[in-house]
Amino acid sequence: MDTNMLLKSIPKIDDLLRRPELASLSPTVAVDLARQTAKEVREGLLSGELQTVPSEADFCRTILMRAEDRPRLREVLNATGVPLHTNLGRACLSESAAQAAWDAARRYSNLEYDLDTGGRGSRHSRVEALLRTLTGAESALVVNNNAAAVLLALSAIGNGGEVVISRGELVEIGGSFRIPEIVAQCGCRLREVGATNKTHLRDYRDAIQPETRALLKVHTSNYRIVGFSGSVSLSDLVELAHERGLPVIEDLGSGCLLPLPGGEPTVEESVKYGADIVTFSGDKLLGGPQAGILVGRVQWLEPLKRHPLTRALRVDKLTLAALEATLEAYRDPRRAADEIPALRMLTVPPDTLRRRAEALAELLAGLPAEIVETEEPAGGGSLPDTALPGFAVAIAPAACSAAELARSLRAAERPIIVHVQRERCLLHLRTLWDEDFAYLARTIRGVLL
Structure with missing residues (x-):
């Protein structure tokens, strides 16, 4: 069988996700690992290292082994704007x-x-x-x-x-x-x-x-x-x-x-x-x-x-x-x-957040992104009646829903947690570090383009 035929016989992601073997995995993890496995098989076929395509059952076994090897506690990028986000570990x-x-x-x-x-x-x-x-x-x-x-x-x-x-x-x-x-x-x-x-x-x-x-x-x-x-x-x-x-x-x-x-x-x-x-x-x-x-x-x-x-x-x-x-x-x-990161995030001036939003938006030039004003909670059961004024970069994807974009960003190598609001994914600057801007832009471009 020639290479083109082999490439066409790689199992489709949707077919793999319907397999009962993968029912125990979260959809986000299953999709991420299925894509990773399919990519490696494709590269192996093109390089000549692989001469056959693994069966769907073999694909599932590889995905499950990789799921076992994934670290359970992982670094994530907090783009929610909530400095003391309980689900993300509270104070850094x-x-x-x-x-x-x-x-x-x-x-x-x-x-x-x-x-x-x-x-x-x-x-x-x-x-x-x-x-x-x-x-x-x-x-x-x-x-x-x-x-x-x-x-x-x-x-x-x-x-x-x-x-x-x-x-x-x-x-x-x-x-x-x-x-x-x-x-x-x-x-x-x-x-x-x-x-x-x-x-x-x-x-x-x-x-x-x-x-x-x-x-x-x-x-x-x-x-x-x-x-x-x-x-x-x-x-x-x-x-x-x-x-x-x-x-x-x-x-x-x-x-x-x-x-x-x-x-x-x-x-x-x-x-x-x-x-x-x-x-x-x-x-x-x-x-x-x-x-x-x-x-x-x-x-x-x-x-x-x-x-x-x-x-x-x-x-x-x-x-x-x-x-x-x-x-x-x-x-x-x-x-x-x-x-102290928590204090810095809670007290950063809005003008500083706007300048940082402009820098991130520049890296996302060409994508459907705009700078928006926000009000953000402190999180962690703290300052319940205080809305912190800030800025975010809002992305309104055309080829997929905001929820789908958010799901893809969570499945990234370094998961990105965003705030979904009115069919837009918001990247709040309050809880992001400048050194992560390049990774954010590269990852978002990889998903949308």
Whole structure:
């Protein structure tokens, strides 16, 4: 059989996708690997290395083997404009934080070794010192995420008693985890006060009983109640709690160390207003690795450090190294804003984004692309009522739908995740790096031309 006949006998992609052997693969992965396999067979036939065409069954076996070999956790280009995109890993680490994690991973370190005494040391000492300096708190502790931080605080303080919380703060966080469920796991009884939209100080006062162990304030970092609404300030709640000899635990959720758009409260403010324990995330507005951070008064933090759960919830050396490097940058706010990707993305001026959009659009010249103004969320359950003004390059493909273009870009060697809106694929500049522009343009041209 001559080469042309062999080329025509290569199985069609659509026929392969109908094979039951490939039913377990996602359509995007199956199409990508089927095209790759067909391309290699075609090249082999043209070069003379192949004399026959594999059967459809052989094609499927090759595709499935390649699917097994594909890395499950892969780098993607985030063109959605959402800096703290939960599905894409939230905050990107700064170069110094990534380097610190790399250094800790490949060599031994003084993780729990005191170089001065030659004895055992604390893995939290350096990070705790930085957190005390940056927040003004007396003590600090790090666990593996903010839900764990809340779990630990309530387990150590509230077990066997009641914890008072406003009904307007019974939040649900990602993955359908809810504050009432977390409280129940801590062995506490939840006493809800006030109404969904309004809670008064007297509601807390009337709820305090001999079995009350703490007042819990949860910052609604992933939603807002507007209109006829009201809540009790942290300072008023602290005053009441301390009159009754009780601690105030404040769950800030996202948490931030520097002022950001939207007026999000900072951790330093919560400490200043007297919260006894403040919990927040490391991988959201802080811009570091996934972690749950607790800061506050020594009398309440020290029992937490000795609690059995602390061992189960502790973080490893990679997280501590990355967190320490991230916090170190915050010693100089200008350095933090420049070095930490999440802060840089959240605060970049719109004019800068427009200039970058023009540079990307120039690389896409000849394609149906235009620059459009956008409003982008912070993501990660943060800054819920803040729309960040920005710019994107919008592509309106003629030969396929926007959804099909988005699917093809997800199947690229370095997957590109775009925002599909009104039959256009938007490339938001806020979450892209300039060094990726050439790859973006080359990949999009390869799909459309």
